[in-house]
Structure formats: structure tokens, C-alpha cells
Amino acid sequence: EVACHLIELAYGLGARRWELLGLHFNDVLGPREPLIRFVRNASRDLKSDASTRQLSLKHLISEPFFSAWQRFAKNETGTEKDTNIIEAQGVDLKRLERKIFKAISGAIKEITGLDDASFHTFRHTAACRFLLSLYWRDLELLGLDKYDYFRQIEDESELIRDALLRKNTENFLEHKTVSAFLGHLSYKTTAAHYFHFYCLLRFGYMNLANMCSP
Numbered sequence: 001e002v003a004c005h006l007i008e009l010a011y012g013l014g015a016r017r018w019e020l021l022g023l024h025f026n027d028v029l030g031p032r033e034p035l036i037r038f039v040r041n042a043s044r045d046l047k048s049d050a051s052t053r054q055l056s057l058k059h060l061i062s063e064p065f066f067s068a069w070q071r072f073a074k075n076e077t078g079t080e081k082d083t084n085i086i087e088a089q090g091v092d093l094k095r096l097e098r099k100i101f102k103a104i105s106g107a108i109k110e111i112t113g114l115d116d117a118s119f120h121t122f123r124h125t126a127a128c129r130f131l132l133s134l135y136w137r138d139l140e141l142l143g144l145d146k147y148d149y150f151r152q153i154e155d156e157s158e159l160i161r162d163a164l165l166r167k168n169t170e171n172f173l174e175h176k177t178v179s180a181f182l183g184h185l186s187y188k189t190t191a192a193h194y195f196h197f198y199c200l201l202r203f204g205y206m207n208l209a210n211m212c213s214p
Helices: 002-013 017-021 066-072 093-112 120-134 136-142 148-154 157-164 174-182 187-193 198-212
Strands: 035-038 053-056
Touching (some): 002 066, 002 093, 002 120, 053 157, 120 136, 120 148, 120 157, 120 174, 120 187, 148 157, 157 174, 174 187
Antiparallel strands (some): 035 053
């Protein structure tokens, strides 16, 4: 159960491994709008000041796992709010963390056939989903939305855009909201390491420019 929640949140939020492992009950906010916050606490440090952030979960509400996650993260036993959620379920993270992530990485490699796939792969996948959602209109304009992989984004693109562009990131240019969501100090990091379909997008624009040239 713990592994499933870690996978779903990593895929849905692009959060880092230790960020998820360090979630406390008081990091899960709501109920008007479901949110998760990442701050320094007794269970984890953060990579940089940019890693301190509060993320909307609105785009995940309709996902099959979400109600189970809400039950998992709900403090029904009267435990101190500043208590690690996973450890409150009786999981000894110091002893089991490596086993949990070894099992996750093994399953990913078996499913994908990629030897270098790992839990971190979910962070890259999430980043691509975020960027695809922001660039969806461009993909349609360039005819790139015909690819099956991109088509999977169509139904959820508006939900993801809404989550990315919520009030606490409204001062960012759209593409920089992805960096803020991922906890990157700079958009350069996002663009250099996570924008995996940039070459295809650039190729599409070059083709469009050539078609419009006299």
C-alpha cells in the first residue's frame, strides 16, 4: 500500500523520493481544495529553498487511487499532527526504505524493459505531462497531437493547467510554473533535463515556418 501511494503521488506531482517519505499529517491540507505542502521537518530536509512549496491535488481527485490516499493520510487516531504519515502506519522507514524502492525499481524495469528506469522516472514523466498540458494548443496547431502518447494528455490537460496556474504561482510565466511545481530553482534545470519532447516541438515549428515561407 505504501509503495502504491508513493508511485501515484510521484507520477501525479513529480515530487522527489525524500519529499514524499517525509510527509507529515499537517502537510496534507484541505478540505476546500486538497493540497500537499513540502517543508523542512523532523523527517526530511529539502534540496533548496525552491523545494518549499504547496501543490494542488485538484487534477488527481478523479484518479482511482485518490480516495484511498485520503484515507491513508487522514489522522484518525489522534496522533500528533507533526507525525510522519508512513511511520504512523507502522512502517519502519529506516529499515524498509531501501527494500520498498528496490521493489518499485524492479517492477518499473520489468514493465518498461528499461534498465535505467527507477523511481525518479516518475518525476520526469510528471514533468512531461505538465509541459505537454501547457503546450497542448501548440501540439494541436502543429498536428503533433495525433501521436498516441500525446493523446493521453488531452483529457487531463485543462485540469493539470489549472493545478499549475493556481493562485500561488500566478506571478510566474506559464512555463515557469512547472519549475515551481517541481521545486526547481531555475527553469533552466527544467528545460535542460525534463523537457523531453522539446526537439519534436521545435521540429514542428520549423516545418510550419517552412510551409509559410514564400
